[in-house]
Amino acid sequence: MMTRKEMKKAAKRNVRSHYILFVAVCLIAAFLNSEFSGTLDLLGENVQETSESGSSVKLEGVAGQQAGAMDVAWDILEGREKEGKELSRKIKEQQIEQSKSGSPVLGRSRGVLAHAVNAVTSGSVFVTVTASVNSLVRSNEITLFIFIIGGMLFLIAFWFFIKNLYVVISRRIFLEGRCYEAVPIQRFLYLLRLKKWTKAAWVMFVTYVFRFLWMFTVIGGVIKTFSYFLVPYIVAENPDVSAREAIRLSRKMMKGHKWECFVFGMTFAGWYILRIFTLGLSAVFYSNLYQTASFTEYYVQLRRQAKEKEIPGAELLCDTYLFEKAQSGEIEAVYADVIAVLEKPEEGIRQLRGIRRFFAEYLGILLFPSKEERAYEEDQAERIRIYSLKGAVELKCYPSRLSPVPEVEKRQKVETIHYMRHYSVWSLIMLFFIFSFTGWVWEVSLHLVNDGAFVNRGVLHGPWLPIYGSGGVLILVVLNRLRINPAAEFAGIVVLCGCVEYFTSYYLELTHNGQKWWDYTGYFLNLHGRICAEGLLVFGVGGMAIVYVAAPLLDNIIRKVQTRKLIPVCLLLLCVYAADTLYSSKHPNTGEGITDYQSGAAPEGIECQAYGRSI
Numbered sequence: 001m002m003t004r005k006e007m008k009k010a011a012k013r014n015v016r017s018h019y020i021l022f023v024a025v026c027l028i029a030a031f032l033n034s035e036f037s038g039t040l041d042l043l044g045e046n047v048q049e050t051s052e053s054g055s056s057v058k059l060e061g062v063a064g065q066q067a068g069a070m071d072v073a074w075d076i077l078e079g080r081e082k083e084g085k086e087l088s089r090k091i092k093e094q095q096i097e098q099s100k101s102g103s104p105v106l107g108r109s110r111g112v113l114a115h116a117v118n119a120v121t122s123g124s125v126f127v128t129v130t131a132s133v134n135s136l137v138r139s140n141e142i143t144l145f146i147f148i149i150g151g152m153l154f155l156i157a158f159w160f161f162i163k164n165l166y167v168v169i170s171r172r173i174f175l176e177g178r179c180y181e182a183v184p185i186q187r188f189l190y191l192l193r194l195k196k197w198t199k200a201a202w203v204m205f206v207t208y209v210f211r212f213l214w215m216f217t218v219i220g221g222v223i224k225t226f227s228y229f230l231v232p233y234i235v236a237e238n239p240d241v242s243a244r245e246a247i248r249l250s251r252k253m254m255k256g257h258k259w260e261c262f263v264f265g266m267t268f269a270g271w272y273i274l275r276i277f278t279l280g281l282s283a284v285f286y287s288n289l290y291q292t293a294s295f296t297e298y299y300v301q302l303r304r305q306a307k308e309k310e311i312p313g314a315e316l317l318c319d320t321y322l323f324e325k326a327q328s329g330e331i332e333a334v335y336a337d338v339i340a341v342l343e344k345p346e347e348g349i350r351q352l353r354g355i356r357r358f359f360a361e362y363l364g365i366l367l368f369p370s371k372e373e374r375a376y377e378e379d380q381a382e383r384i385r386i387y388s389l390k391g392a393v394e395l396k397c398y399p400s401r402l403s404p405v406p407e408v409e410k411r412q413k414v415e416t417i418h419y420m421r422h423y424s425v426w427s428l429i430m431l432f433f434i435f436s437f438t439g440w441v442w443e444v445s446l447h448l449v450n451d452g453a454f455v456n457r458g459v460l461h462g463p464w465l466p467i468y469g470s471g472g473v474l475i476l477v478v479l480n481r482l483r484i485n486p487a488a489e490f491a492g493i494v495v496l497c498g499c500v501e502y503f504t505s506y507y508l509e510l511t512h513n514g515q516k517w518w519d520y521t522g523y524f525l526n527l528h529g530r531i532c533a534e535g536l537l538v539f540g541v542g543g544m545a546i547v548y549v550a551a552p553l554l555d556n557i558i559r560k561v562q563t564r565k566l567i568p569v570c571l572l573l574l575c576v577y578a579a580d581t582l583y584s585s586k587h588p589n590t591g592e593g594i595t596d597y598q599s600g601a602a603p604e605g606i607e608c609q610a611y612g613r614s615i
Contacts, residue, residue: 001301004264010178011293015286018177022289025173029288034166036288072123073130081134085127092122164208165191165201172236174296175322182397193400193407196239206243207231226258227251233299237319240405249313253306264298318404325395326402334401338389364480366422419548420483423476427558429570431476431551432469433577439468459508459588462580467504471497475543476551483547493543494536501539505530512588 002010015022029035072091075084095118119125133143169188176183191197207228215221230250234241241249254261271287300323306314332339359365391397400407423431443457443465458465479492509516520526525533558566 001305002297004267007297007301008267008290008294010297011290014174014178014293014296015289017181018183019289021173021177021183022293023285025170026288026292027284029166029170030284032163032166034163035170036283070123073126081127081131084123088122088124088127092118092124095121160205161197161201164204165197167232168200168204168235168239170292171232171296171299174292175233175236175299176398178293178296178300179323179325180395180397182391184391184397187398190400190407191239194239194403194405196405200235200239203231203235203241203243203246207247210247223258226261227254229254229261230299230302233296233303234317237303237322238316238404241316245313245316249306249316252311252313253302257302261298264295268294321399321402326399330402331393331395331399334399335389335393338393342390342393360422363477364422364483365428365477366424419552421552421555423551423555426563426566426570427555428473428476429574430558430566431554432466432473433464433573434469434554435472435546436464436466436469439465442468456589460580460584461589462577464577466577467500471500471539472543472546472551474500475546479547486544486548489547490540490544493547494540497539497543498531498536501535502527502530515588515590 026036030037072084072088075081075087119128130143130147133146134140137143137146169191172190173183173187176187191200211221211224211228214224228247228250230253231246234246234249268287268291271282271291275283275287303317303323307317355367359367392399392401440457440463444455447455447457456463460466474496475493478496479489482489482492505516516529519529520532520535521529523529523532523534
């Protein structure tokens with residue numbers, strides 16, 4: 001068995017290899033209060049004090065006291081529904097007034113996101129919910145009972161399925177990290193893929209109950225804390241074990257090692273002291289992960305001893321490739337389909353060269369589509385399909401197909417709707433006009449519903465809003481290489497659309513004497529009124545729909561049109577659009593509902609502009 005010094009040395013190597021991931025794992029544990037709860041105590045107290053002093057609103061006529069959402073809730077639950085509604089209204093009004101005199105970035109007077117924030121902080125959302133429940137049960141006592149029971153059930157479910165179980169997920173991440181150089185973020189949900197989330201949560205719940213009952217014997221509570229110490233590691237390795245098997249195996253593995261484990265823990269006493277002097281920062285950024293990695297090495301040593309001594313139940317510790325890498329022959333046997341794609345000879349597909357290769361690989365554009373280029377495109381799509389399994393083949397991450405508990409793996413086929421495709425120039429032109437027209441229909445319909453009047457939205461006079469078209473095409477072209485990673489694609493869409501919208505607004509104001517076609521002043525999280533958080537969120541969601549669904553489907557339809565018919569249509573549209581742009585540069589489309597959008601007769605709480613872009 002390795003010495004404590006050797007285990008700590010191995011733990012340090014593990015921490016260095018996965019530092020950012022391990023910081024995130026331990027920080028989440030601290031926030032969930034499943035582990036390291038003392039780490040954020042001081043920070044939590046400071047945040048609470050700030051919240052109590054700054055988030056509530058001083059209202060006149062409420063006995064000089066500060067009122068907040070909880071005051072509204074209690075008024076409603078105690079039967080003073082009218083008073084609660086009035087208090088909520090006053091809080092909301094004062095919050096909006098305060099936001100106007102504060103930072104313009106944190107506007108609270110306009111927009112869906114601002115309304116949502118106001119609804120929570122003023123308690124109006126609680127007024128709406130309680131009023132709905134009261135209308136059904138017609139009893140304040142029953143309503144109060146429903147909310148209490150509902151709150152309790154929510155807290156119990158959260159503790160059972162999340163907080164109680166997170167320690168298992170944490171140990172799994174650390175175990176995979178010590179053997180493999182990469183741990184995909186999807187491993188946080190590995191229990192779902194194994195369909196063992198509920199079973200693992202039950203094992204941890206039974207362990208908690210046993211430990212709690214032993215606490216009444218004082219000495220027994222201390223002893224059993226170490227007896228059950230390895231249960232999370234055992235469940236992390238084999239989530240198919242029962243509660244009785246996991247507890248019994250942990251007791252046998254810890255027999256003769258309880259004092260050793262206690263002493264090992266005491267060697268971190270210096271880090272506990274340092275945590276106090278650094279206000280918890282040393283724990284957040286190092287000691288929590290260092291300690292967890294060290295005890296992970298300790299579990300590995302005890303597991304090895306249990307296997308060597310063949311103690312009863314040791315056969316349950318059967319995830320061999322969690323502790324050692326598989327042989328090449330074993331990988332070849334279960335990942336044959338992946339290897340076949342990765343080793344597919346490049347000669348089998350015609351390679352693009354020169355500028356055609358640059359456009360295809362970096363921008364996803366096929367300048368002159370041909371059968372060879374379509375074959376090249378399908379080959380690339382097949383490679384993308386198995387990209388997530390490449391790490392396992394290269395022994396860089398845990399080979400999930402060799403897991404003793406089989407995972408539920410979705411096998412995807414290369415379909416005609418695949419999103420890792422290349423678009424022709426003519427297809428992109430058609431997509432530009434389709435997206436521009438769709439955006440125009442969206443804005444016109446929005447104004448028609450809100451104001452009851454048809455308004456030709458946009459700077460141009462034709463039925464198109466080019467900011468939608470250019471945004472959609474730019475997402476497909478500029479962010480082509482991010483499509484493989486949906487999270488990165490979403491972030492890229494938000495940033496790209498934010499830049500396009502901001503600088504388009506700035507350019508229009510600069511070239512039209514300050515005239516504005518949209519203004520987000522008063523929206524929550526806006527920048528100079530040119531962009532806002534909720535608008536960018538809508539762009540992000542819409543962009544994802546374009547990249548992964550709409551554009552591939554539309555491209556399939558466009559591809560069916562003969563090129564000799566498609567090209568004249570594209571050229572005709574470009575000519576009409578160019579003429580409209582030239583005319584509108586001197587005679588832009590303006591007026592009520594276009595640039596004078598604040599004069600519309602929209603009802604209170606509804607914005608004429610919503611997420612629209614008037615260009």
